[in-house]
Amino acid sequence: MNITRKRIAQILESSTPKDKVGWFFDLFLVTLIMINVIAIVLASVASIEAKYAKEFHWLEIFSVIVFSIEYAARLWSCVDVGKINWRSPIKGRLRYLLSPAAVIDLIAILPFYLSFLVAIDLRFLRVIRLLRIFKLTRYSAAMQVLLDVLAEEGRIVFAAFFLLFILLMLASSGIYLIEHDIQPEAFGSIPAAMWWAMATLTTVGYGDIVPVTGWGKFFGGCISVIGMGMVALPAGILASGFSDQLHRRREQYSAKLNEIMEDGVVSGKEKSELDSLRESLDLDPADADRLFKAYQREINKMNTVCPYCSEVDKE
């Protein structure tokens, strides 16, 4: 029993092409999710829905069955994932239930079962299935890096959005004061004016509503300049966070490299250790190679230059 559970855990979590079964299972799930997304999008077109209603229905039934089995299997085998042994399997499973990945998996199937219990608007029910797309995030290492950066820089990105909120308030109340009487429909209240203020601050600029008075245009120009600066803030923050993240990963890889190379040789086991670290850090193979060469250059320098007399010892 426990061995089966362990094997299932391996299949579900495996992301190396070595485990053929795990790899094909991943491929199958990714394909199924993509087909689901495309089907839901197409089903929203009335003419297509009318023609293929049956096919869409059966696809839905099939998908929910697969995703339900996957969910149950993950819940059952989650206690065998990772190195930590859960003190109690039930506590471990409850904790897993609340992890983001498990919540996403639940959202993918819950609407289907709920529709039997509660009367939900059919169109809403269909569209909510699109959230299945989030199941794909599990399969992209680079995506994990992006989400990590977002989480890490969360506080400061939040501050940038708070600044945007303040600017939005000032922009919409300003244009409300200036053009309230001339364009009562567009700028009749501050909430109404927010539509224009948002489009301007984010430099989207739909142009369905624009100030018409001289002062309104002057104010609008100032707001678009500030907006241009605003667009920069999250960019700057995320850029610096991302660059830092990458440097840290490289440092981590270099530290491991240092440790492994201390005895001068790289054994087969050490090589595969390095490779799996590289993969988990989502480093480019070329990047890793570069770090290795830099390390070697450093070592050569150490060996050939005497630290006392500074003379070079030609090999």
Next chain:
Amino acid sequence: MNITRKRIAQILESSTPKDKVGWFFDLFLVTLIMINVIAIVLASVASIEAKYAKEFHWLEIFSVIVFSIEYAARLWSCVDVGKINWRSPIKGRLRYLLSPAAVIDLIAILPFYLSFLVAIDLRFLRVIRLLRIFKLTRYSAAMQVLLDVLAEEGRIVFAAFFLLFILLMLASSGIYLIEHDIQPEAFGSIPAAMWWAMATLTTVGYGDIVPVTGWGKFFGGCISVIGMGMVALPAGILASGFSDQLHRRREQYSAKLNEIMEDGVVSGKEKSELDSLRESLDLDPADADRLFKAYQREINKMNTVCPYCSEVDKE
């Protein structure tokens, strides 16, 4: 008397969750400010204002009373804030009066009192209250970091805006020359043409006014390409400034860590010192942890590798 003043200063300035009274006071003020902002925005909608005029009035009275008391308390107790003892309490208070935070607090209540003395347009009076939103900046450490970066890179950001000003002049006078006769309403004068030039340079692009001649479109295309580059300039400047700011804060934390770890042990007092430094630098706990580990790695390396023979001393 002095002890009461000191306690009030603590309550007003405290930002640690340990001081319960200070913490609840902060929460109360933040909530009140948010309610104020929402109320002012909603009051600008005619139908809501008509229905809840009374409630808005009493909220305003209550808020002004609270903010006035807060202002008075801050002014009275400001001499007990910080480490420096003001030579004269009156000079200290006058200096406090001119600090940005005190000016923001004053703006939050002044319009109310002024309205008794001077006849101010009612709508303007209401909207000016929205400036109370700036009182929130006091409560966000990350916001302080953002404002620091803006202040630090001020000169170069100013240069970027000056460059924008030059480009605005060239763009609006250029399009004025080209399309003056064909679209006399949109491009009849340089100030009029600025509206289009601004929307194009900031890539907002409302589209309410666009060049129609071939040369005008060619010129417009060039301006939008330059605009694309312009959007980049403040972004680049703030990004590099922000990244620098973060590195500097990390260095500062590392320096403190170095100092504290010199004797090899971290006492309880040193731990809380480190924590409060981390908080005032707005560093992520994970970030601080990472710096600590990097420090340890460095130390271990020093101890295990002999600086003379370069041989590794395995522990």
Next chain:
Amino acid sequence: MNITRKRIAQILESSTPKDKVGWFFDLFLVTLIMINVIAIVLASVASIEAKYAKEFHWLEIFSVIVFSIEYAARLWSCVDVGKINWRSPIKGRLRYLLSPAAVIDLIAILPFYLSFLVAIDLRFLRVIRLLRIFKLTRYSAAMQVLLDVLAEEGRIVFAAFFLLFILLMLASSGIYLIEHDIQPEAFGSIPAAMWWAMATLTTVGYGDIVPVTGWGKFFGGCISVIGMGMVALPAGILASGFSDQLHRRREQYSAKLNEIMEDGVVSGKEKSELDSLRESLDLDPADADRLFKAYQREINKMNTVCPYCSEVDKE
């Protein structure tokens, strides 16, 4: 024969102004490609095409002949390019055939020959010739740097685009749910709603379609804020990648400098080696000069400060 082939390989690949023939040949090709691009663009204007049909035809014939000869010459002489000796000339040529540069060269001439065999829509045939513009990428070192960065950061840029795809799905299905009934033409299906979602997420904001209901505008505002953040992601990624690329190139140049300067003198041969490295790394001459000065400063410091007593040895 082999000498002729070698000379042709040199002419075709040479990018230094020293090889006059190679340089003029490059100039001739770049000019011809630019003339082709301009001609194709102008030929799409009906009045110009009517007037100069003959000239455009002869230009096409001439260009195809030149490009065909160039293609054949490159294919023939490719075995003499680079340091590696191909084990078999035929295998080498087959491999060259599949290189990006060779494929671009083939695309430049293939449509002409295909049009004799297959009936292709004439307008399509003409426009496809525009792909000849890609032949220009061969002649720009800076362009190579840009493409290198794009290739290197490929995985993470792909993740950013995948995130955009997810957001696009959510944005278009959200607006479809909200405004389906009010604007059946614009938001009648998810694919239709994607047009608005795309314009908003990328901050292009055409404004031909905008939400009209309160909830739709609120949702639209949120999407434009998220879009503002999205625009930042590839920017941040490429910026950090580019900056890294540049630093690595500088390091590479410094390493070479170090190696060359070990004996204290720079011979003529070493100088030209450095120069060609600098060129292949696309480093600015001013940049290289700065690195050289930094190196000298480092050396001087080493020589004047005793590593034991830390006393400065004034020269």
Next chain:
Amino acid sequence: MNITRKRIAQILESSTPKDKVGWFFDLFLVTLIMINVIAIVLASVASIEAKYAKEFHWLEIFSVIVFSIEYAARLWSCVDVGKINWRSPIKGRLRYLLSPAAVIDLIAILPFYLSFLVAIDLRFLRVIRLLRIFKLTRYSAAMQVLLDVLAEEGRIVFAAFFLLFILLMLASSGIYLIEHDIQPEAFGSIPAAMWWAMATLTTVGYGDIVPVTGWGKFFGGCISVIGMGMVALPAGILASGFSDQLHRRREQYSAKLNEIMEDGVVSGKEKSELDSLRESLDLDPADADRLFKAYQREINKMNTVCPYCSEVDKE
């Protein structure tokens, strides 16, 4: 004579507030240029021009006289600027004539004199005066930093614009193929389609012309995504360039600091040397202070930690 020339050179070039005459002269010129710019912009408004034609005329006469005298004085005294002694004053002046600053100064006055010789369109003549705004660049150190970065990263920014050119060609020819027959006015030829392609690639998105077919919208969506990436490229390049520029300036300042502090004391002369270096590098005083403190920390560390036994020598 030579002393007068030297004094004039000082007044014209001085940018320190110590030289009162030079400082007031700078202020006077900056004010005059700003008044000129405002006057030219206002004069383009027909009603203002009609009312104040006389005032604008006299301002023009006065400005040209002042700028002409300035130009002559700069040309005369330029041989006393800088440390290098020109071998021949005439050669030196000729070289100065071709410097960017001198060309800008010439453009500011030339149109006025030319208008007596050649018949120039009056409106064009007036607008060309706006180029006087470039005279302001002389007075902003931060602006110089910006222009330096632009010049330094010129090659790679050029590559980014070349990439934009290629994308523009592909986008406009693609939409031309797709929507040629449906919207013959907007996409009737490739040059016409460029207007839409430009607005989309730069994310300006006027919305005066949009694709209407399904394929056109799909293609438009792809182009706007690519545009979003394009906007990133110059941003990334300039950001990394700017950040590098700043680091280099800081290094330069640190190197000077190192040199000055070698003997352990900072004399008054050394202090003013440092200050003028800081100003010419456009470093923030706070920034310079930080570098000084970092230097001191470094020194203290060196003195208190024995490099052999690694024990800390408590002071």
